[in-house]
Amino acid sequence: MIRRIVLINVLLFILSSCASTLSSSYAKPNYVDRNYQRIAVIGISDNLTSRLAFEKEAVTLLKEKGINAVGSTTMFPQNMSKEAQAPKNLIKIIKTNNLDGIITMSLVDVEDSHRYKQGKSYSVPSGYYRVGKHIYRRYITINEPGYYESTKSYIIEAVLYNLKGELKENQDTWVWTGESALVNPSSLQSSAKTFSKRMVNQIIKDEIILLE
Secondary structure, three states: OHHHHHHHHHHHHHHHHHHOOOOEEEEOOOOOOOOOOOEEEEEEOOOHHHHHHHHHHHHHHHHHOOOOEEEOOOOOOOOOOOOOOOHHHHHHHHHHOOOOEEEEEEEEEEEEEEEEEOOOEEEEEEEEEEEOOEEEEEEEEEEOOOEEEEEEEEEEEEEEEEOOOOOOOOOOOEEEEEEEEEEOOOOHHHHHHHHHHHHHHHHHHOOOOOOO
């Protein structure tokens, strides 16, 4: 019994650990400079409400871990013109705001699938039986059939860019990327909280950003 309890606790710990981090995480092999002074978080979305929700959650959690993170809507406004997005102008914004890192979060895919749901089990009374002078109620177990339900998974990707030193146009600056799927999220807010928590936990766990 004790061994069974220990195994159950270990399994629960593993499952909770997996659920609190991203499903994939990859850093460049030569990525060594992991200290940052000021990181902007950018939610890439055509919907401003979605962008703000993800940015707010991520910035809050990063700050709680001691990472100096800031929102980006004032620096990189929604629906920037093509001229404003020219590499030369973006570099200027980065330097003006003293950014040495940027984390982007974006929806990269939506997958439709099905998953099996186990049917419910419950007991119902089915008469009485006698044992000596005592009468007991008899119960039987009813098992409802299982079924498949439709699911929708939203695959969200996070990317960290190292912007230290002199920046050049078309320079490859990404140093880390991670992904996670949100299955049938109940709301925009819950999606933002869930993904941001997984992302920040992964960044800390893998030391993608070193704390001071």
